[in-house]
Amino acid sequence: MLYRELGKTKEKVSILGFGSMRLPTKGSNDKIDTEEASKMLTYGLENGINIIDTAYPYHCESLDGDGNSERFIGEFLKENSYRDDVLVSTKSPCWLIEKKEDFDDYLDKQLKKLQTDYIDLYMLHSLTENDWKKVKELEVLDFLDDALSSGKINHVGFSAHTEIDYLIEIVDEYPKWEAVLTQMNYLDEYYQSGIMGLDYLKNLNIGTMIMEPLRGGRLVQNIPPEIQKMWNTAEVKRTPVEWALQYLWDREDVDCVLSGMSSLEQVKENIEIASRSYPNSISESDSELIREVARKYRSYRGNECSYCGYCMPCPHGVNIVDCFKEYNIGHMLNNPHGSALQYFTLIGENARADNCLDCGECDFICTQMLNIPEELEKVSEYFGLEFNHY
């Protein structure tokens, strides 16, 4: 296992981190199969993983609730006396914060759930533009200063699904950020903050952690035959999982890749791949193949929007670019469910496709000659009007 310094935290972290939002369950999402999950964690920690990532709502029935992932990890670390050997990263549920005191209340609750008196890395969870504005008004930065001084948290960061300009704005407003968790994989170089965000963070020596390395499993399950054929042409043979992970580990701007593993087999497979990883293992021809595969995936998109933004702003508030992005990703990965979650959580109710009034303001504007209202209607049909995709 390779270890990298996580930016300003100066902590040496394993390149593979243990994500705990998809642990095995018995029936519903809140019922973790603790026996199987314990085997997975034991194997992971005994074989080099030294960072576990969790969050307040993981393994709960709904995103708003109090999840059991933190509880399970707390129990596991205590029972097996692993607490001092691993870094625990968890997150403040920003969307649930209503008043200033809530920050402390949630942190204290999380310490209790995790059965510890310190959290190694505490992140503001999934910051969106609106959440950031709200938590700033509720003096989140004072809360973080105090939590750091009191020793309840050792390092501070945030996770975000934002475009690059917002990522920069958040980073620039607080010099104490030490690590940031963003989405990246070989299909998402230009999705949200993507590679520009990683570059910005690296230049400031802020640790970079990666979520969705396998795009929720879509880069490794049900691989379209055309794409498998392309992988088969590679000089060095790799499984789809290995291509996706190795692509990230080969990047100098990536410190730690979090993988939300669901079975012991997956833990073993990922550790085995990580143990074979070495710097610059992706050759130039490998890089070209990865780009070709990404281009092939893109050819499955629902429309030809280039996200240039020339059609924005829509006078009626429709976020045309983001609607098309989620729609295209859903098509590209044949995953309407996964994209619906992003569509309904990241795009405000009034900015979704069904708000298009076909007013004619964007007729003949599109650089790709799309009929925007017609395409938005398809988006609306694809996702429906409310999130009921599980």
Ligand code: SF4
């Ligand atoms: S046609 Fe629809 S998307 Fe285009 S400007 Fe009018 S409301 Fe906005």
Ligand code: SF4
């Ligand atoms: S102008 Fe066309 S290509 Fe550009 S963002 Fe709007 S819909 Fe997409």
